[in-house]
Amino acid sequence: MKMIIHTQAQSQSLCISSYNPKSEQQLHIRSQVYLLGKFRSPSLLAAMSFRNARRRRSLKNSNPISNKNIRSCSSAATTTGSSLITPEPDNDNDRKTPELKALFRRFWKVAAPYWFSDDKVQARLQLAAVFALTLATTGISVGFNFLGRDFYNALANKDQEQFTKQLLYYLGGFAGGIPFFVLRDYARDTLALRWRSWMTKYYMQQYLKNQTFYKIQSQSIIDNPDQRIVDDLSAFTGTALSFSLTLFNAAVDLISFSNILYGIYPPLFVVLLVYSIGGTAISVFLGKGLVTLNFLQEKKEADFRYGLVRVRENAESIAFYGGEENEMQLLLQRFKSAFENLTQLLISSRNLEFFTSGYRYLIQILPAAVVAPMYFSGKIEFGVINQSVSAFNHILGDFSLIVYQFQAISAFSAVIDRLGEFDDVLNSSKSKDLSDSIEEICLTYCSTKSFPLSEPNGAVSTEKSQKLLDMDNLTLQTPTSKATLVRDLSLVINKKEHLLVMGPSGSGKTSLLRAMAGLWSNGRGKITFYVKDGEDSEAHTSSDSVSGQVNSQSMDCELKRPANRNSREVFFLPQRPYMVLGTLRQQLLYPTWTEEVVTTSDSTKPAGSLPFLTSAQSTENVNGKSTRPTTDDLIKVLEDVCLGYILSRFNSLDTTHEWSSVLSLGEQQRVAFARLLLSKPKMVLLDESTSALDEANEAHLYRQIEAAGITYISVGHRRTLYDFHDTVLHISTMDPTSSQCNWKIELIDRDSLYTLSKR
Numbered sequence: 001m002k003m004i005i006h007t008q009a010q011s012q013s014l015c016i017s018s019y020n021p022k023s024e025q026q027l028h029i030r031s032q033v034y035l036l037g038k039f040r041s042p043s044l045l046a047a048m049s050f051r052n053a054r055r056r057r058s059l060k061n062s063n064p065i066s067n068k069n070i071r072s073c074s075s076a077a078t079t080t081g082s083s084l085i086t087p088e089p090d091n092d093n094d095r096k097t098p099e100l101k102a103l104f105r106r107f108w109k110v111a112a113p114y115w116f117s118d119d120k121v122q123a124r125l126q127l128a129a130v131f132a133l134t135l136a137t138t139g140i141s142v143g144f145n146f147l148g149r150d151f152y153n154a155l156a157n158k159d160q161e162q163f164t165k166q167l168l169y170y171l172g173g174f175a176g177g178i179p180f181f182v183l184r185d186y187a188r189d190t191l192a193l194r195w196r197s198w199m200t201k202y203y204m205q206q207y208l209k210n211q212t213f214y215k216i217q218s219q220s221i222i223d224n225p226d227q228r229i230v231d232d233l234s235a236f237t238g239t240a241l242s243f244s245l246t247l248f249n250a251a252v253d254l255i256s257f258s259n260i261l262y263g264i265y266p267p268l269f270v271v272l273l274v275y276s277i278g279g280t281a282i283s284v285f286l287g288k289g290l291v292t293l294n295f296l297q298e299k300k301e302a303d304f305r306y307g308l309v310r311v312r313e314n315a316e317s318i319a320f321y322g323g324e325e326n327e328m329q330l331l332l333q334r335f336k337s338a339f340e341n342l343t344q345l346l347i348s349s350r351n352l353e354f355f356t357s358g359y360r361y362l363i364q365i366l367p368a369a370v371v372a373p374m375y376f377s378g379k380i381e382f383g384v385i386n387q388s389v390s391a392f393n394h395i396l397g398d399f400s401l402i403v404y405q406f407q408a409i410s411a412f413s414a415v416i417d418r419l420g421e422f423d424d425v426l427n428s429s430k431s432k433d434l435s436d437s438i439e440e441i442c443l444t445y446c447s448t449k450s451f452p453l454s455e456p457n458g459a460v461s462t463e464k465s466q467k468l469l470d471m472d473n474l475t476l477q478t479p480t481s482k483a484t485l486v487r488d489l490s491l492v493i494n495k496k497e498h499l500l501v502m503g504p505s506g507s508g509k510t511s512l513l514r515a516m517a518g519l520w521s522n523g524r525g526k527i528t529f530y531v532k533d534g535e536d537s538e539a540h541t542s543s544d545s546v547s548g549q550v551n552s553q554s555m556d557c558e559l560k561r562p563a564n565r566n567s568r569e570v571f572f573l574p575q576r577p578y579m580v581l582g583t584l585r586q587q588l589l590y591p592t593w594t595e596e597v598v599t600t601s602d603s604t605k606p607a608g609s610l611p612f613l614t615s616a617q618s619t620e621n622v623n624g625k626s627t628r629p630t631t632d633d634l635i636k637v638l639e640d641v642c643l644g645y646i647l648s649r650f651n652s653l654d655t656t657h658e659w660s661s662v663l664s665l666g667e668q669q670r671v672a673f674a675r676l677l678l679s680k681p682k683m684v685l686l687d688e689s690t691s692a693l694d695e696a697n698e699a700h701l702y703r704q705i706e707a708a709g710i711t712y713i714s715v716g717h718r719r720t721l722y723d724f725h726d727t728v729l730h731i732s733t734m735d736p737t738s739s740q741c742n743w744k745i746e747l748i749d750r751d752s753l754y755t756l757s758k759r
């Protein structure tokens with residue numbers, strides 16, 4: 001079959017790029033039409049590339065052509081990180097098929113932003129070029145329709161001279177027409193890539209903004225956001241463009257070929273209308289479950305892939321546990337879920353295919369049968385039969401878009417649905433916290449000059465001008481279950497007064513830091529940081545909904561969340577050390593400075609041809625820190641945290657390793673302290689940040705940050721931590737039936753501790 005397509009006409013090679021086994025019969029029909037002189041636009045078939053990608057992914061089809069989507073799919077697996085959520089596979093089979101109106105609304109919501117973005121001029125120009133080329137290809141197709149008629153007339157009349165002339169016209173037509181087809185496809189694919197690039201950046205921005213990624217993960221809001229950004233965006237842009245062109249092409253085709261067909265024999269037109277409308281109705285009925293099945297297939301395959309990524313990322317823990325058998329079971333369970341859904345999908349596709357194949361084959365003889373009596377009575381020439389078959393096929397193809405493309409449309413609907421859902425989540429995060437709490441904790445960042453004159457509670461030393469943190473009647477709740485963890489906590493932290501937070505496991509110590517970082521906002525009360533120097537005083541709220549409170553508190557307060565808290569001189573060291581992908585230098589500069597990563601060998605030609613793909617932030621100075629540390633600074637800080645020896649082990653600061661695997665947990669915690677010392681914030685919140693270190697290293701690191709003038713709040717269990725703190729906040733596990741406060745503050749007498757330990 002492929003051989004026939006290749007040898008019949010050059011024009012058909014344009015269609016092969018979207019060849020797939022399912023459309024083989026369709027191509028077979030089309031190849032006969034091409035032989036009659038049809039130089040048809042392949043956009044209808046190009047739209048099927050989406051379906052092909054899905055099929056190839058699941059059916060392991062070996063067709064090497066049109067594998068763009070396969071590549072993007074595999075890259076999803078590599079980009080999926082452990083920080084991204086995939087809730088356990090659940091029973092989604094009762095998922096409803098989205099309504100057409102809702103689907104259109106979602107499509108517009110996802111598709112529109114690009115065409116009104118900064119890149120709109122370029123985008124619209126390219127789109128116009130693609131449409132113009134599509135128009136040209138349709139014109140060429142019409143020309144070939146007439147050429148085909150004359151060609152076959154010459155053949156039937158045994159007119160050799162005319163035949164040779166028509167043959168030359170034909171060849172000339174191919175030579176002139178092919179560039180239009182190739183350029184149209186190239187322009188369409190380039191535009192799809194540009195659109196995808198813009199959308200990828202746009203979605204990543206939304207995803208990383210306001211800690212949305214954290215909320216999605218910690219509250220299990222949607223499955224596989226990574227797959228939506230990688231696979232679904234790629235499929236969406238490519239298919240949306242192909243479908244638009246297909247529709248446009250169909251409309252132009254319809255106008256061009258209707259005239260021809262109507263001119264030949266009007267009743268043929270009526271036959272065609274009845275046939276295509278009936279076919280569309282039946283295929284919609286037979287394939288209505290496909291949208292849901294496609295949606296679920298996307299999810300289940302992403303779940304399975306994510307399971308494998310988890311094994312890769314937690315290789316050591318799994319190996320220590322010897323958990324291979326369990327992992328195998330879990331992975332097989334996920335695969336089985338994908339397999340079962342795919343089986344359903346194949347059955348539904350098969351049923352639909354019974355109908356669509358018959359639908360395609362029947363029309364082979366229909367137009368010829370209708371006009372043949374006219375030929376026999378001598379009213380029309382032989383070539384006109386071919387012309388009518390060609391025109392009939394064109395128009396039927398236009399009227400039968402839904403029949404031919406039903407599976408591709410259903411897969412595309414699933415993509416629209418998934419992206420629309422993602423978009424809704426990102427937007428709801430923008431306007432409001434994802435949790436539906438009405439009352440929220442008010443988090444503000446203010447200038448050191450602008451603190452209010454209210455009296456502190458007296459529990460901690462109260463020198464006003466040095467106040468760094470003020471917590472006022474803070475009640476903290478968990479995001480989903482709304483369980484109260486801390487009630488009515490008030491305290492003040494002044495410069496160089498170090499607070500230790502202690503309490504039983506699960507009492508809410510880390511959650512308190514989460515509230516200070518703005519990650520959790522369920523509850524009530526105020527947290528105010530006074531950390532900003534200079535004339536410009538700034539403050540930020542955890543959400544817009546509390547802006548009124550901030551306004552009334554201080555005229556110097558800003559109403560937005562800080563882009564990066566560390567720029568506000570507050571640094572957080574999380575309980576689990578985080579190593580970024582990259583060099584040792586990048587580990588140390590994170591998150592205060594970034595360094596451009598050169599990923600391709602040809603650094604002079606990165607994706608920079610797209611202006612919007614460059615970072616909006618300066619790579620030199622992300623967080624307003626004036627000077628970026630030099631190599632000497634980095635080496636010195638490594639020595640300060642007793643990590644000088646790793647430099648010789650890894651040769652230089654610029655070698656890349658899987659740092660979370662090659663460094664011990666204690667070494668990773670020391671890297672985190674090195675970041676802190678480089679950044680030199682006013683205040684740091686340390687969540688069991690020395691838990692993996694020996695006492696000597698712990699003491700050394702605390703002395704280093706104290707010497708650097710950084711005020712710290714630590715969460716920890718060890719009594720050795722008393723040595724480095726002035727005050728201790730004890731939090732006890734909240735009794736849900738009690739309305740009492742569950743905290744107390746004690747002063748630590750470091751001198752007596754010192755005497756005790758000496759004795």
Ligand SMILES: Nc1ncnc2c1ncn2[C@@H]1O[C@H](COP(=O)(O)OP(=O)(O)OP(=O)(O)O)[C@@H](O)[C@H]1O
Nearest residue numbers: 218478479480481504505506507508509510511512
């Ligand atoms: N995303 C979440 N949604 C709902 N509840 C949560 C979430 N994360 C933690 N919790 C619950 O909040 C409570 C406090 O957790 P937190 O991590 O603050 O404890 P902790 O005092 O730091 O414990 P540990 O000393 O063991 O680290 C726990 O009962 C925990 O199960």
